[in-house]
Amino acid sequence: MSTDATDPVATGPATGAAGDTSVDLVVIGAGPTGLFATYYAGFRGLSVAVVDSLPELGGQVTAMYPEKQILDVAGFPSVKGRDLVEGLVEQAATAEPAYLLGRTAVGLASTDDGVELSLDDGSRVRALAVLITAGIGTFSPRPLPAGDGWEGRGLDFFVPSFAPYAGKDVVVVGGGDSALDWAIHLEPVARSVTLVHRRAQFRAHEKSVERLRDSSARIITDAEVTDLRGDPWLEEVDVAHEGTTETVKAQQLVAALGFIADLGPIQQWGIETQKRHIVVDQTMATSLPRVFAAGDVTEYPGKVKLIAVGFGEAATAVNNLVPVVHPGAHIFPGHSSEGT
Numbered sequence: 001m002s003t004d005a006t007d008p009v010a011t012g013p014a015t016g017a018a019g020d021t022s023v024d025l026v027v028i029g030a031g032p033t034g035l036f037a038t039y040y041a042g043f044r045g046l047s048v049a050v051v052d053s054l055p056e057l058g059g060q061v062t063a064m065y066p067e068k069q070i071l072d073v074a075g076f077p078s079v080k081g082r083d084l085v086e087g088l089v090e091q092a093a094t095a096e097p098a099y100l101l102g103r104t105a106v107g108l109a110s111t112d113d114g115v116e117l118s119l120d121d122g123s124r125v126r127a128l129a130v131l132i133t134a135g136i137g138t139f140s141p142r143p144l145p146a147g148d149g150w151e152g153r154g155l156d157f158f159v160p161s162f163a164p165y166a167g168k169d170v171v172v173v174g175g176g177d178s179a180l181d182w183a184i185h186l187e188p189v190a191r192s193v194t195l196v197h198r199r200a201q202f203r204a205h206e207k208s209v210e211r212l213r214d215s216s217a218r219i220i221t222d223a224e225v226t227d228l229r230g231d232p233w234l235e236e237v238d239v240a241h242e243g244t245t246e247t248v249k250a251q252q253l254v255a256a257l258g259f260i261a262d263l264g265p266i267q268q269w270g271i272e273t274q275k276r277h278i279v280v281d282q283t284m285a286t287s288l289p290r291v292f293a294a295g296d297v298t299e300y301p302g303k304v305k306l307i308a309v310g311f312g313e314a315a316t317a318v319n320n321l322v323p324v325v326h327p328g329a330h331i332f333p334g335h336s337s338e339g340t
Helices: 032-043 059-064 081-095 177-186 206-213 264-268 307-325
Strands: 021-028 048-052 098-101 105-110 115-119 124-132 138-141 169-173 192-196 218-220 223-229 236-241 244-249 252-255 259-262 277-279 291-293
Touching (some): 021 032, 021 307, 032 059, 032 307, 048 124, 105 264
Parallel strands (some): 169 192
Antiparallel strands (some): 138 259, 236 244
């Protein structure tokens, strides 16, 4: 994946003493929505800096789902996560952004003509506007109660590559989209796949449930993993269901139990939030002047959390913040296909 362009400061935006950066727009979050917003801001003639606490571009897609086939992006019947990010990075490069990766935005202050963002390494970004595309914020996997001490010895929470599972017996725990997606994609690679879910009903998309049922994977519902054994590497797990305990062979266990999300310092900026999400209006403006938001981090009536929706919100936010950055500029720029 061509995401090597992760130098702390790229050409384009102005930089000053101690690594400080001055731009028209600072984007917080380098996931798909943030990358598309970066491209679109460049298309509108803005200089851009992008801040992300992760060391790589692509956000959660790169960190957790690079091999996952994504089915709901317009124009792509199916696109692998890493390929989507690669295309977005190439597109965003046209804006010549400054990438400030591996850094967390910790403070936000108003200035006479804009805002100043403080980063955890002591540097600052001065901008005329902010666009928050932080997804679910910082995230950590929900623990598997029986898995304490097993991470790195056969217990995983993410599946960044399918290769390590080839020819192994794999147990996947969970009933959401991630659990079923990983079980489906591991089934042709692993020797065996067993999905364990504590309920009879799944939270995952119906088509994913159908695909899993049509595969060779074994499904155990109303069940939970109660013990892991092996020395030093995982060899088997105990699964309690129907009043009995069954031992299942497993050299790898994937615990897909969801994540604990936290907006972190953003929640201390005085911005209006609702259930760990940022409230925005129809222009994607937040309760703070010059601060906009887009993507999964936002909340408004009728909100739908899809990558495709995030792309649209990014364009809406950028077009509406342009007159804030450059008074007198039009909200609507014309169509990019016209070459203007």
